[in-house]
Amino acid sequence: MIDRDRLGALLRRERAAFADRNPRSAAEYARAGHLFGRVPMTWMNKNAAGFPLYLATARGATLTDVDGHEYVDLCLGDTAAMAGHAPAPVAAAVQARFADGACAMLPTPDAAWVGEELTRRFGVSEWSFALSATDANRWAIRLLRAVTGRPKILFNSYCYHGSVDESLIVTGGDGPRSRDGNVGAPCDVTLTSRVAEFNDLEGLARELAHGDVAAVVMEPALTNIGIVLPEPGYLDGVRELTRRHGTYLVNDETHTFSAGPGGATRRWGLRPDVVTIGKAIGGGIPAAAYGISREIAERAAGMRDLDLVDMGGVGGTLAGNALSVAAARATLEHVLTDEAFARMEALAVRFADGVQRVIDAHALPWSVSRLGARVEYRFANPAPRTGTESAANADPDLEDYLHVYLANRGILLTPFHNMALMSPDTTAQQVDLHETVFEAAVSELQRA
Known part of the structure; x- marks a missing residue:
């Protein structure tokens, strides 16, 4: 259902916009010649746009990069900051x-x-x-x-x-x-x-x-x-x-x-x-x-x-x-108390429902999986039931498009997959913003 030529063109456009939007992060990456892979750990090169964003500050569920852009952080350090940044x-x-x-x-x-x-x-x-x-x-x-x-x-x-x-x-x-x-x-x-x-x-x-x-x-x-x-x-x-x-x-x-x-x-x-x-x-x-x-x-x-x-x-x-x-x-x-987890899960339900609405509106063969406060959208329906099936259903270009599109509009997902995590500081407004931007990304992808 995905026009691969259109996907490629949109991905190139979003990567160019990312480069224009983040000159200070690009400059920091360029000067890091004494780091293996130019990053503190080589997995930081797993990014959708060609170079990583550089951190300035992070508080709660909001992150600011060195170019001054604020982001709704749904990555949360791939779980390391599930408690929110700097609680x-x-x-x-x-x-x-x-x-x-x-x-x-x-x-x-x-x-x-x-x-x-x-x-x-x-x-x-x-x-x-x-x-x-x-x-x-x-x-x-x-x-x-x-x-x-x-x-x-x-x-x-x-x-x-x-x-x-x-x-x-x-x-x-x-x-x-x-x-x-x-x-x-x-x-x-x-x-x-x-x-x-x-x-x-x-x-x-x-x-x-x-x-x-x-x-x-x-x-x-x-x-x-x-x-x-x-x-x-x-x-x-x-x-x-x-x-x-x-x-x-x-x-x-x-x-x-x-x-x-x-x-x-x-x-x-x-x-x-x-x-x-x-x-x-x-x-x-x-x-x-x-x-x-x-x-x-x-x-x-x-x-x-x-x-x-x-x-x-x-x-x-x-x-x-x-x-x-x-x-x-x-x-x-x-x-990370019992009460905090109850709020986090309620937000994850809200997030999953929003993603499902977009999937249904566009009749996409995708699915949503949720594990408590963690949600992921999958490029398969039904969702994979084994690790091997899950690996086989990966779509790196589609994933990169969604990630860089979201980042250019102030939302960060976990870089390794389409996963979002709620923290005690995440808000309903941040969750709803993701639904709005995700809908826009899918609509552009499907536009004739």
Whole structure:
């Protein structure tokens, strides 16, 4: 239904307008010759317009770039700023903690409070801290390999758990393989990992039957390949199969935290053995955590050959630092509260309804998926049910057109897909502005 020639012409027009509109960002990018890829991290080159916007300030759900343009920020740091930018309780806690020292390699009372609160929200009882979800997943995997004596970890195809080496595996016509673009893999990923499609219990059972899987690491809903929601009975089936095969279950709630105060784990009554979470709990300060069941903790503590104190590979000097823990406490206690999630979800429903109205008005074969406070529009209807289907339905040019069109009119989506996230500071007016601009973008695309 998309005229590709018209799409190409509109994309070129919007990119030219972006370049004209943002000369200071363009100049900053041009002079960053001593940065690999000209950006602090190479993924910042994932942008629709040829160069990234440069940040000046961000408050609440509004961001201002170095050219002075304001944006409704529906990206929110790809979840890192789900609490909103610079939330006042977190800013105050961080400033006070940093003034009194941040990295003394000593615990603070805040850590015990955060552990208790995470247990209340997610159920598992023993918590440890990290600086990123990647490390939280990596260290949980090491523990589970140790206590089971099993070498392999199972993932869903096209999952995302940070840059964990073992997770970069997908299904293929000729069998499991490394995901395209995997950088510097230490070994063939099939030596460390198994893979099954999301929503495929038969495939999961087949892989677990080998008896060598220490843990299934999964998001309760896929998010980073586009939102892929679980079908009825699927998550219960995963839990039953993992128990039957003596395999631990890890829920990575880093993105699915958008489902509610206790993520999908609490919302859907899940019973994982391990929960990992990153980004959002720090309110903008790097923070992450992994929680394990008491049974796993006791098994690990009873294995005298494990070095859990010095060089055993389950921590880092900055993990659990006083600044990150103070930020996590302020975020969980005062910002991402039960009441805040209720408001965020109501706005996400409003956002999804607005997108659906545009899709229906133009008879587009697209769909809308929502996970609590997170919404995404998909270029497929029905929405994809597996990661592989989701990857196959990508349309990079169409996605780039929508992203740069929105950016030129003051709206930012998550750069990796068409995903919008609500924060406690997002307003109904900002949500409605997106509907207006999205309608204009689609109308121009379909104009004869």
